[in-house]
Amino acid sequence: MIKTVIFDMDGVIVDTEPVHYFAYHKHFDHLGIDVTDEMYATLTGNSTKNVYQKLKETFGLTEEVEALVQRKRNFFNDAFDEKEDLDLLEGVRKLIVDLYDNGIQLILASSASKVTINRVFNRFKLHQYFTHIVSGEDFPKSKPDPAIFIKAAELSGHAKNECIIIEDSTNGVKAAKGAGIYCVGYTSIHSQGQHLEEADVIINHFDELNSDKIKQITL
Structure with a gap:
C-alpha cells in the first residue's frame, strides 16, 4: 500500500514558472546572452545553481556561479512579491x-x-x-x-x-x-x-x- x-x-x-521565466530572461538580458526557448526548455527541472553552471560553460560567463544565482534570485523575489494572482x-x-x-x-x-x-x-x-x-x-x-x-x-x-x-x-x-x-x-x-x-x-x-x-x- x-x-x-x-x-x-x-x-x-x-506555477512559479512564469515568474522564473521572467526573472531568468531579465537576467539573461542583463548578461547579454541569448537563451532560446528551446534551450530554456532543457533547463526545466534543474536547480538554479546547475542552470548557471551550464550557462557559464555555454556562454563563457566570467562571474562566479553563486553571484549569478543571487542576482537571478533577487529578480525572482521582486517579481514573486509583486505577482498578486499567483x-x-x-x-x-x-x-x-x-x-x-x-x-x-x-x-x-x-x-x-x-x-x-x-x-x-x-x-x-x-x-x-x-x-x-x-x-x-x-x-x-x-x-x-x-x-x-x-x-x-x-x-x-x-x-x-x-x-x-x-x-x-x-x-x-x-x-x-x-x-x-x-x-x-x-x-x-x-x-x-x-x-x-x-x-x-x-x-x-x-x-x-x-x-x-x-x-x-x-x-
Whole structure:
C-alpha cells in the first residue's frame, strides 16, 4: 500500500514558472546572452545553481556561479512579491488536504532553493502538511539525476514500493524512474515542451487522484 506521496513543487503545487521565466530572461538580458526557448526548455527541472553552471560553460560567463544565482534570485523575489494572482494549481490543495487527513505522508522534493520553497510554503500555508522538504540545492546534480528522490524516499522511512512521485517535467519523470519509484506524470498547461511518456500513469487534473485511489496503486 502507498504510504508516502512525494511532490515536486514548480508546475505541480504552484506555477512559479512564469515568474522564473521572467526573472531568468531579465537576467539573461542583463548578461547579454541569448537563451532560446528551446534551450530554456532543457533547463526545466534543474536547480538554479546547475542552470548557471551550464550557462557559464555555454556562454563563457566570467562571474562566479553563486553571484549569478543571487542576482537571478533577487529578480525572482521582486517579481514573486509583486505577482498578486499567483495561486496554487487547481485541485492540488484539495488533494494535499485529502492525503494528509487520510494518513498519507507528504514530502516535497523540489529543485527550487530552500528560500524559494519557504516563500511558497509560507504564502500558501503548506508547512503543516509536509513531514520533510528536500531542496535541489543540497545535491551536486539536478534532475534527471535521481539523488533527490532517493533521499526523499529514505526520509519517508518507508520502502520505495510504498512511495509515489508526482512530477510534471521530463527531467523529473526521468529522475523518479531512475530512483526506482512509481511516477504520476501531471500534464500541466504551464509546463510546455515536457515529455512524460516514461511515467507510470499520466493525469491531466488533480481531481483524477484522491487518497483511496493512491492507496490502491499496485506496483
